[in-house]
Amino acid sequence: xxxxxxAHSTSSVAGAVSAAALPVADVLQEFGVAADRGLPGxxxxxxxxxxxxxxxxxxxxxxxxVLWHQLRSPLLALLLIAAVASYLVGERSDAxxxxxxxxxxxxxxxxxxxxxxxxxxxxxxRIRHRTVVIRDGRPGSxxxxxxxxxxxxxxxxxDIVPADIRLFDVAGLECDESALTGESLPVDKHTAPVPxxxxxxxxxxxxxxxxxVRAGSGSGIVVATGARTEFGRITAGLxxxxxxxxxxxxxxxxxxxxxxxxxxxxxxxxxxxxxxHKPIIDALLFSLAIAVGITPQxxxxxxxxxxxxxxRRMSRRKVLVKRLVCIEDLGDVDVLFTDKTGTLTQxxxxxxxxxxxxxxxxxxxxxxxxxxxxxxxxxxxxVGGNPLDQALWxxxxxxxxxxxxxxxxxxxxxxxxxxxxxxxxxxRDTAGQVTLVTKGAPESVLARCxxxxxxxxxxxxxxxxxxNRVVAVATRPADSSGPPQPADxxxxxLLGLLVFLDPPKHDAAEALRRLADLGIAVKVxxxxxxxxxxxxxxxxxxxxxxxLTGTDLDAIDEPQLAAxxxxxxxxxxxxxxxxxxxxxxxxxxxxxxAFLGDGVNDALALHAADVGISVDSATxxxxxxxxxxxxxxxxxxxxxxxxEGRRIFANTIKYVLMGTSSNFGxxxxxxxxxxxxxxxxxxxxxxxxxxxxxxxxxxAIPTDxxxxxxxxxxxxxxxxxxxxxxxYFGPFSSVFDFLTFGVMLGVFHSGPEQFRSGWxxxxxxxxxxxxxxxxxxxxxxxxxxxxxxxxxxxxxxxxVGTLIPxxxxxxxxxxxxxxxxFFAALVGMVVGYLALVEVxxxxxxxxxxxVPGAPRYSSRxxxxxxxxxxxxxRRRHNPxxxxx
Numbered sequence: 082x083x084x085x086x087x088a089h090s091t092s093s094v095a096g097a098v099s100a101a102a103l104p105v106a107d108v109l110q111e112f113g114v115a116a117d118r119g120l121p122g123x124x125x126x127x128x129x130x131x132x133x134x135x136x137x138x139x140x141x142x143x144x145x146x147v148l149w150h151q152l153r154s155p156l157l158a159l160l161l162i163a164a165v166a167s168y169l170v171g172e173r174s175d176a177x178x179x180x181x182x183x184x185x186x187x188x189x190x191x192x193x194x195x196x197x198x199x200x201x202x203x204x205x206x207r208i209r210h211r212t213v214v215i216r217d218g219r220p221g222s223x224x225x226x227x228x229x230x231x232x233x234x235x236x237x238x239x240d241i242v243p244a245d246i247r248l249f250d251v252a253g254l255e256c257d258e259s260a261l262t263g264e265s266l267p268v269d270k271h272t273a274p275v276p277x278x279x280x281x282x283x284x285x286x287x288x289x290x291x292x293x294v295r296a297g298s299g300s301g302i303v304v305a306t307g308a309r310t311e312f313g314r315i316t317a318g319l320x321x322x323x324x325x326x327x328x329x330x331x332x333x334x335x336x337x338x339x340x341x342x343x344x345x346x347x348x349x350x351x352x353x354x355x356x357x358h359k360p361i362i363d364a365l366l367f368s369l370a371i372a373v374g375i376t377p378q379x380x381x382x383x384x385x386x387x388x389x390x391x392x393r394r395m396s397r398r399k400v401l402v403k404r405l406v407c408i409e410d411l412g413d414v415d416v417l418f419t420d421k422t423g424t425l426t427q428x429x430x431x432x433x434x435x436x437x438x439x440x441x442x443x444x445x446x447x448x449x450x451x452x453x454x455x456x457x458x459x460x461x462x463x464v465g466g467n468p469l470d471q472a473l474w475x476x477x478x479x480x481x482x483x484x485x486x487x488x489x490x491x492x493x494x495x496x497x498x499x500x501x502x503x504x505x506x507x508x509r510d511t512a513g514q515v516t517l518v519t520k521g522a523p524e525s526v527l528a529r530c531x532x533x534x535x536x537x538x539x540x541x542x543x544x545x546x547x548x549n550r551v552v553a554v555a556t557r558p559a560d561s562s563g564p565p566q567p568a569d570x571x572x573x574x575l576l577g578l579l580v581f582l583d584p585p586k587h588d589a590a591e592a593l594r595r596l597a598d599l600g601i602a603v604k605v606x607x608x609x610x611x612x613x614x615x616x617x618x619x620x621x622x623x624x625x626x627x628x629l630t631g632t633d634l635d636a637i638d639e640p641q642l643a644a645x646x647x648x649x650x651x652x653x654x655x656x657x658x659x660x661x662x663x664x665x666x667x668x669x670x671x672x673x674x675a676f677l678g679d680g681v682n683d684a685l686a687l688h689a690a691d692v693g694i695s696v697d698s699a700t701x702x703x704x705x706x707x708x709x710x711x712x713x714x715x716x717x718x719x720x721x722x723x724x725e726g727r728r729i730f731a732n733t734i735k736y737v738l739m740g741t742s743s744n745f746g747x748x749x750x751x752x753x754x755x756x757x758x759x760x761x762x763x764x765x766x767x768x769x770x771x772x773x774x775x776x777x778x779x780x781a782i783p784t785d786x787x788x789x790x791x792x793x794x795x796x797x798x799x800x801x802x803x804x805x806x807x808x809y810f811g812p813f814s815s816v817f818d819f820l821t822f823g824v825m826l827g828v829f830h831s832g833p834e835q836f837r838s839g840w841x842x843x844x845x846x847x848x849x850x851x852x853x854x855x856x857x858x859x860x861x862x863x864x865x866x867x868x869x870x871x872x873x874x875x876x877x878x879x880x881v882g883t884l885i886p887x888x889x890x891x892x893x894x895x896x897x898x899x900x901x902x903f904f905a906a907l908v909g910m911v912v913g914y915l916a917l918v919e920v921x922x923x924x925x926x927x928x929x930x931x932v933p934g935a936p937r938y939s940s941r942x943x944x945x946x947x948x949x950x951x952x953x954x955r956r957r958h959n960p961x962x963x964x965x
Contacts, residue, residue: 096245096304096305096309096310096311097245097246097247097284097287097289097304097305097310097311098279098281098284098311099277100245100247100286100287100304101247101274101275101279101284101285101286101287102274102275102276102277102278102279103247103274104274105247105248105249105272105302108247108249108302108304109249109302112230112231112302112304113231114231114232114233114302116233116249116250116300116302117215117218118215118217118218118233119214119215119216119217119218119232119233120216120217120229120231120232120233121216121217122216122217124231125216125229125232128229128230128231129227129229132229132230132306132307132309133307134226134227134307135225135226135227135228135229135243135244135306135307136226136307137307137308137310137312137313148191185773210224210225210241210243210704210705211223211224211225212225212228212234212235212240212243213234213235213237214228214232214233214234214235215232215233215234215235216232216233220235225243225244228243228244228303228306229303229306230303230304230305230306231302231303232244232302232303233300233301233302233303234246234300234301234302234303235298235299235300236254236288236294236298236299236300236301237294237298238294238295238296238297238298238496238497238498238681238700239293239294239680239681239700239702239703240293240294240700240702241291241292241293241294241702241705242256242288242289242290242291242292242293242294243290244290244303244304244305244306244310245287245288245289245290245303245304245305245306245309245310245311245312246287246288246289246301246302246303246304247286247287247301247302247304248270248271248272248286248287248288248299248300248301249272249300249301249302250272250299250300250301251270251271251272251297251298251299251300252297252298252299252493252494252496252564253296253297253298253494253495253496253564254269254270254288254294254296254297254298254299255267255268255269255270255294255295255296255297256268256270256288256289256292256293256294256295257292257293257295258282258289258292261281261282261289261291261292261311261312261315262281262282267295267296268282268285269285270285270286270287270288270297270299271285271286272286273285273286274286281311287301287304288301289310289311289312290305290306290310290311290312290313291310291312293681293684293702294681294702295498295681296496296498297496298455298496334798334800335737335798335800335803338800338803338804342745343371346368346371346748346749346752347368347369347371348368349752350364350367350368350371350751350752350755351364351365351367351368353752353755353756354367354368354755354761357755357756359761363761363765366765367755367761367764367765367768369765370765370766370768370769371748371751371752371768384733386780386783387729387732387733387782387783388408388409388729390783390784391408391725391726391728391729391783392408394725395408395721395722395725398718398721398722398725399711399712399713399715399718400709400710400711400712400718400719400721400722400725401697401709401710401711401712402708402709402710403707403708403709403710407692407708407709408722408725408726408729409726409729409730409733410673410691410692410708410726411675411692411694411708411709411722411723411725411726412723412724412725412726412727412728412729412730412795412796413673413691413692413726413730413795413796413797414601414673414674414675414691414692414723414726414795415600415601415602415672415673415794415795416601416602416604416667416672416673416674416675417596417601417602417603417604417674417675417676417677417719418604418605418606418652418660418663418664418667418674418675418676418677418686418690419603419604419605419606419676419677419678419716420605420606420607420677420678420679420680420683421605421607421609421614421617422468422583422607422609423679423696423714424589424677424714424715424716425585425586425589425605425617425618425621425623425716426583426584426585426586426589426617427583427584427585427586428468428583428714429583430468430469430471430472430550430581430582430583431472431476431581431582431583432472432473432475432476432478432479432579432580432581433549433580433581433582434478434580435447435450435478435577435578435579435580436537436540436544436577436578436579436580437576437577438533438534438536438537438575438576438577438578439534439537439575441576441577443577444481444482445576445577446554446576446577446578446579447473447478447479447482447579448482449518449520449554449556449576450473450520450552450554450579451473451474451479451482452489452506452508452518453504453505453506453518453519453520453554454467454470454474454504454506455467455470455494455496455497455504455506467497467504469550469552469579469581472581473579473581488510488511489508489509489510489511490508490509491506491507491508492507492508492509492515492562492563492564493506493507493562493563493564493565494506494507494564494565495564495565495566495567495569495570497521499608499656499657499681499682500656501521501525501567501570502521502522502524502525502608503519503520503521503522503525503526503570504519504520504521505517505518505519505520505565505569505570506518506565507559507562507564507565509562514558515558515559515560515561515562516556516557516558516559517556517557517558517559517565517569517570517573518554518555518556519554519555519556519570519573520552520553520554520555520579521552521553522552522553522608522654523541523551523552523553523578523610524610524654526553526554526555526573526575527541527553527575529555529570529571529572529573530555530573530574530575531572531573531574532574532575533575534575537575537577537578540578541553541578542612544578544580545610545612545613545616546612546616547616548613548616548617548620549580549581549582549613550580550581550582550583550609550613551578551579551580551581551610552578552579552581553575553577553578553579554575554576554577554578554579555573555574555575555576556573556574556576557572557573557574585617585620585621586715588715588717589621589716590621590622591717592715592716592717592719592720593621593622593623593716594622595716595717595720596716596719596720596723597624598793599720599723599724599727599792599793599794600793600794600795601723602624603623603624603716604626604646604649604650604651604652605617605618605623605650605651605652605653606652606655606660606663606676606678606686607651607652607653607654607655608653608654608655608682609653609654610653610654611628611629611630611651611653611654613653614628614651614653615628615650615651618650618651623650624650625650626648626649626650626651627645627648627649627650627651628649628650628651628652628653629645629649629651629652629653630652630653630654630655631653631654631655631656631659632654634652634655634659634662634663639666642662642663642666643666643667643669643670646663646666646667646670656682657681657682657683657684657685657686658685660676660678660682660683660685660686661685661686661688661689663686664676664686664689664690665689668689668690668691673691673692673795673797674690674691674692675690675691675692675693675694676689676690676692676693676694677694677695677711677719678694678695678699678703679695679696679698679699679700679703679714680699680700680703681700681702681703683695683703683706684702684703684705684706685706687703687706687707688706692708692709693706693707693708693709694707694708694709694710694711694719695707695709695710695711696710696711696712696713696714697710697711697712698714709722724792727787727791727792727795727796728787728792729783730796731787731791731792731796732782732783732785732787734796735782735785735852735855735856736779736782737803738803738806738807738810738855739779739848739851739852739855739856740779741803741806741807741811742806742807742809742810742811742813742814742855743810743811743814743847743848743851744772744848745807745808745811746810746811746812746813746814746815746818746848747771747814747815747818747844747848749811749812749815750762750814750815750818750819750822750844751763751768753815753819754818754819754822758836760833760836761833761837762822762836762837762840763837763840763841764837764895766894766895767837767841767894767895767896770841770894771841771844771845771882774845774849774878774881774882775845775848775849775878777874777878778849778852778874778875778877778878778879779852779874780874781868781870781871781873781874781875782852782871784868784870784871785856785867785868785871786865786866786867786868788857788858788859788865790858791858805925806925809921809925810855810918810921810925813914813917813918813921814844814847814848814851814914816917817843817847817910817913817914818840818843818844820910821839821840821843821844821910822836822840824839824903824906825839825840825903828902828906829900829902829903831897832897834895834896834897835897835898835899837895837896837897838886838891838896838897838898838899839899839903841882841885841886841896842882842883842885842886842899842903842907843907843910845878845879845882846879846882846883846907846911847910847911847914849875849878849879849882850875850879850911850915851914851915851918852867852871852875853867853875853915854915854918854919854922855918856871858922858926860919860922860923861919862915862919883904883907886898886899887899
């Protein structure tokens with residue numbers, strides 16, 4: 082059938098609801114397309130310009146939101162208001178200096194966070210989702226965002242439906258529409274129109290964007306894209322922001338701790354200074370500066386810089402993360418559930434031989450195995466789909482049998498699903514005889530055979546013991562030519578077995594050792610036979626453990642399953658629900674769980690895991706469910722990602738521990754000094770400058786090296802541990818602050834300007850250089866080597882801070898040159914401070930409990946994540962076109 086393009090620019094069909102009520106021919110006519118030809122290339126380009134990308138949202142680094150994120154701090158707002166007030170009452174120089182320092186601080190944070198957003202945008206653009214579309218009469222794979230109304234799309238098992246589609250051809254098609262309708266069971270699809278006004282949940286003639294193909298296959302015409310789809314209308318009013326990860330929750334709880342500490346100090350210092358009859362404006366500015374000083378303002382910038390740099394390093398190692406914060410979550414993993422094919426094995430399956438049953442010949446088994454292929458071209462050649470079928474057709478043994486399908490007519494197909502684990506076709510030969518052919522997992526096929534020779538059982542056991550993959554082939558004469566149904570898979574006659582080899586990867590054993598060194602227990606979850614999976618695990622040296630099958634899992638309850646997981650290495654012949662149940666049981670045991678899978682049957686477990694991991698070649702539904710995408714299905718790549726996640730977390734915690742302890746000590750010293758000094762111990766502008774210089778040096782922390790022992794186990798946010806660290810090490814710096822006060826007043830008899838200069842230099846030196854001690858648990862600290870950028874940044878900032886009182890700007894900043902003898906005292910105080918911290922580390926870490934791993938609970942919401950699937954990284958269409 083040939084249909085000419087309509088003269089009008091848009092169809093009168095207003096989406097899936099109206100299209101479902103029309104006959105297929107009318108819908109094709111409306112969109113000016115032929116089912117077998119699709120749209121011509123020129124028309125596709127015109128419609129792309131008209132309708133825009135097939136997306137419900139876009140991910141772009143935006144200037145103003147990032148800037149607002151830096152400006153929205155209430156402490157900064159109060160400080161700026163107080164600076165304005167100070168300017169109005171005559172303290173103009175101080176107000177200008179404070180304004181400049183705050184501006185530089187905001188600028189540093191903005192630059193680093195904006196760079197992180199750009200990194201996220203670039204990362205997002207690399208994660209692609211594709212679909213098969215017919216254009217100019219030829220099928221091809223295109224990005225889902227490039228679809229336009231009128232495109233003819235093919236749907237297969239595991240696909241996420243890329244747009245609202247009016248179906249015109251189906252073969253056992255079932256879609257999971259729970260993301261849209263809440264219906265938990267897959268919905269059967271057909272091509273007949275439905276009555277006008279049919280509810281969304283009953284549009285059986287349409288496949289809707291965001292739903293998942295759970296069984297069968299089909300073809301249809303796109304009737305709505307982007308925000309015009311039913312899915313787009315729902316998500317338009319829904320924030321697609323995913324709920325916070327464990328890393329973000331930890332950051333938020335840490336921030337609240339600082340709010341309480343800063344609030345208490347600010348209020349107390351302000352009241353004390355007012356009671357002591359110091360100028361109110363000075364007291365206000367001083368107390369606010371104290372609050373800003375104790376707050377690690379650049380923490381978001383340090384975290385963003387760490388994550389952005391980590392994402393770039395991981396990308397070079399072929400690891401992509403959907404959200405930057407998922408990098409840290411990957412580092413939390415200590416249990417990995419993984420499939421076998423392509424992960425532990427090469428994934429390049431080779432056909433070995435046919436083992437006939439009874440009086441059949443190997444050629445007979447091979448011929449019927451070739452005929453029983455789910456997705457084929459008109460001449461019977463397989464198209465995509467099952468790698469076993471591909472290996473069978475491409476094998477040298479099949480050369481003489483490849484013409485066999487030409488002598489048969491396919492009457493119907495019952496597609497593979499993960500419950501039956503079989504595919505069945507109905508064929509008619511040239512003599513008119515109709516035969517039902519079934520091929521699939523041996524246990525499933527043999528259970529439906531009427532008589533199986535004992536020799537076949539023995540042969541099957543021998544192949545499994547050798548670690549080979551096996552498919553059984555059986556037939557029976559059919560008594561009808563209608564589409565086959567599950568009930569027809571009975572009274573079969575076993576023809577024989579098809580044997581395949583999928584050898585272990587040469588580097589899989591090394592990868593497993595790397596994961597073990599990272600403290601990660603690896604467990605195999607597979608649909609294959611348990612004997613085969615156990616043989617592969619033994620060959621690779623994976624920790625010996627028991628094996629459980631799906632049948633075994635059905636017989637135990639949740640507590641028993643949780644106990645069994647600890648001593649089980651292989652979970653075989655499991656259903657998608659079994660996989661998710663295993664993951665749930667492990668997570669509630671308080672372990673960080675990752676699941677690696679690439680099939681539609683892995684989606685539930687990927688959603689259930691703390692970190693879902695898939696590969697670039699996976700089914701759409703698996704990539705949608707995953708948090709992390711591996712560009713190579715390699716456990717070494719995954720080990721790189723885990724190590725990077727832990728490195729980023731370790732460096733983030735360095736900044737947190739160092740900032741909270743040293744800042745807390747310095748600000749507590751300032752509060753204490755204000756009680757007995759007749760002047761402010763440091764001017765507000767000097768406190769802010771001190772904080773700015775200190776934070777600038779810490780921007781190099783993301784480049785720092787991490788001790789090997791810190792990578793061997795996951796670490797999690799522990800606010801109690803951070804609080805203990807702050808209260809324990811904070812007073813150490815106060816000891817040397819008060820020692821400095823004594824030296825400046827008792828030895829040098831300093832006035833206010835010189836006193837402030839001396840304490841400014843000492844506090845900056847001690848709180849900056851202590852990074853070399855706090856960054857490692859090793860004693861002495863020089864057994865751990867910091868990165869060169871961090872070393873240069875710390876020494877450079879201390880040098881700048883030491884020189885400032887001797888520069889021409891010193892007077893404007895309220896500083897005074899320091900005597901030479903002060904610097905000798907400064908060296909002694911820095912050395913003494915670092916020595917005291919080393920002693921404190923030995924006591925603190927000897928008494929501090931190990932950082933616990935808290936049980937996790939899923940933060941994923943399927944609808945929001947599905948919305949993220951249909952997101953573009955940047956506009957790829959005419960800016961003047963309609964919004965998607």
